Amino acid sequence: MxxxxxxxxxxxxxxxxxxxxxxxxxxxxxxxxxxxxxxxPELPLLLVNTKQAKSTTVELGKVQRLKNAHPKVVGSILEAIDSVTRSANEIIDDIDSEKEESLRRIGELMSINHGLLSSLGVSHPRP
CATH class of the missing domain: 3.30.30 (Defensin A-like)
Structure with missing residues (x-):
């Protein structure tokens, strides 16, 4: 169950x-x-199972505790994650034009997002 x-x-x-x-x-x-x-679109993505079990509830709790301790800083990080997501969505909506450039930009945004998640303590330690 x-x-x-x-x-x-x-x-x-x-x-x-x-x-x-x-x-x-x-x-x-x-x-x-x-x-x-x-x-x-079809994107050349590689998903890797790190075999590191995580509880979403525990991870969200870590973010909430950090947000309670540093509301302005964590709020800014969450806004930055939202901005990264919106930027990626815009690229995906218009990916037919200049696909290679679009893929490069999506990759950059993924790296930025990984850094933001790391700053919240909810990322795998190896990028």
């Missing part, structure tokens, strides 16, 4: 629809916003 405390729906949506999604949960009192990216 698998029990989720407060699931996002991202895994299920991606698995059943086979496309990327944009996920937002601006307010935990309201339902999540999950927008399917129906024109999501």
């Amino acid at each position: 698998c029990i989720h405390g407060n699931p996002s729906g991202v895994d299920n949506t991606c698995s059943t629809q086979g496309k990327g999604v944009v996920f937002q949960r601006p307010d935990h009192q309201k339902p999540s916003l999950v927008k399917s990216l129906w024109n999501f």
Whole structure:
């Protein structure tokens, strides 16, 4: 049996629809916003299983504690993550033009996002 405390729906949506999604949960009192990216292009991505089990609840708790201790700093980091996501979404929406350049820019954004997640303490130690 698998029990989720407060699931996002991202895994299920991606698995059943086979496309990327944009996920937002601006307010935990309201339902999540999950927008399917129906024109999501094929991208040369490599996913690696680090075999490092993590609990989403524990990881979110770490971020919440950090945010409670440093609200302005963590708020700025979360806003930066939002900006990275929006920038990547814009590139994906227009990826047909200059695909190689688009892939390079998406890669840069992924590296930036990894750094931001690392600063929150929720990234794997090896990039």
